[in-house]
Amino acid sequence: MPSRPANRPRLVVFDLDGVVYRGRQAVPGAPQLIGWLRERSVAVRYATNNSMSSRETYVERLAGMGITANAEEVVTSTSATIGYLQRHRADVRTILAAGAPGMVAQLERAGYEVTAAADAVPPAYDGSPLPVRFDAVVVGLDQEYDYRRVAAAATAVRSGSLFLATNADLRFPTPHGFLPGAGSLVAAIRAAAGDVEPLVIGKPGPAMFTEILETAGIGAEEAVAVGDNPDADVVAARRTGVFSVLVLTGVTEARMVGQLAGDRRPDLVVAGPAELQALLDEWLS
Numbered sequence: 001m002p003s004r005p006a007n008r009p010r011l012v013v014f015d016l017d018g019v020v021y022r023g024r025q026a027v028p029g030a031p032q033l034i035g036w037l038r039e040r041s042v043a044v045r046y047a048t049n050n051s052m053s054s055r056e057t058y059v060e061r062l063a064g065m066g067i068t069a070n071a072e073e074v075v076t077s078t079s080a081t082i083g084y085l086q087r088h089r090a091d092v093r094t095i096l097a098a099g100a101p102g103m104v105a106q107l108e109r110a111g112y113e114v115t116a117a118a119d120a121v122p123p124a125y126d127g128s129p130l131p132v133r134f135d136a137v138v139v140g141l142d143q144e145y146d147y148r149r150v151a152a153a154a155t156a157v158r159s160g161s162l163f164l165a166t167n168a169d170l171r172f173p174t175p176h177g178f179l180p181g182a183g184s185l186v187a188a189i190r191a192a193a194g195d196v197e198p199l200v201i202g203k204p205g206p207a208m209f210t211e212i213l214e215t216a217g218i219g220a221e222e223a224v225a226v227g228d229n230p231d232a233d234v235v236a237a238r239r240t241g242v243f244s245v246l247v248l249t250g251v252t253e254a255r256m257v258g259q260l261a262g263d264r265r266p267d268l269v270v271a272g273p274a275e276l277q278a279l280l281d282e283w284l285s
Helices: 030-039 055-063 077-088 101-109 147-158 182-192 207-216 230-239 254-259 273-284
Strands: 011-014 043-048 074-076 094-098 113-116 136-139 162-165 171-174 177-180 223-227 243-247 268-270
Touching (some): 011 207, 030 043, 043 207, 077 207, 101 113, 136 182, 147 182, 223 230, 243 273, 268 273
Parallel strands (some): 011 043, 094 136, 136 162, 223 243, 243 268
């Protein structure tokens, strides 16, 4: 594995939880690193698989930690899904959305005609055809999902609607343990639709990082991705040809690094932001 990027970095993409902050507290050194990058005219982006919150919500959260950001710099799995549709599927106008209200609102603000999956079928759904055909089915984390939502989405997919998953995380961590992630709903819909595979936009799929690179106008060889999760952040970076840095401030412990292999093995491992800043100082000189 290379110990440094082949080219001088022009863009650094940060995962959020476990990299920039933990809970409501900034990771020590992260605000300083981000401010230092801005002083050197290095573009910064934030990439999260969360599909429920808006980009503006993250801007406010980061501001509370002393980190300046604008909405265009924050890429959620929902905003990346919208970007993918706008750039590559101009034919999609009507969407059946199986996700949280925040995801539905973001899709509507982007100009799509959106029907929430819970509203697409009657309470006692008998499998009859949906009243309209949808161009696409978009699935994200929905903490209220139930049989009707799965039934409506699966019916639409079987009818030929484009099947998009904002992300495929089967679970996500909380201070009290793991909860089901968007991938659990995606898996149920995929099975009910006859094993139709969705296009996964969020990490570890390459679409989110590809969207970031295309929007920024920066090549993969000039970018660095910083994350704490080898299964999501590192794999997504490798699939898009971006130099990957694994930081040990989140879900990965130092004892686990030696077990990483294949696409899960990062190009570089650092203890935290201060060590990464020292290396970037060399790479940018």
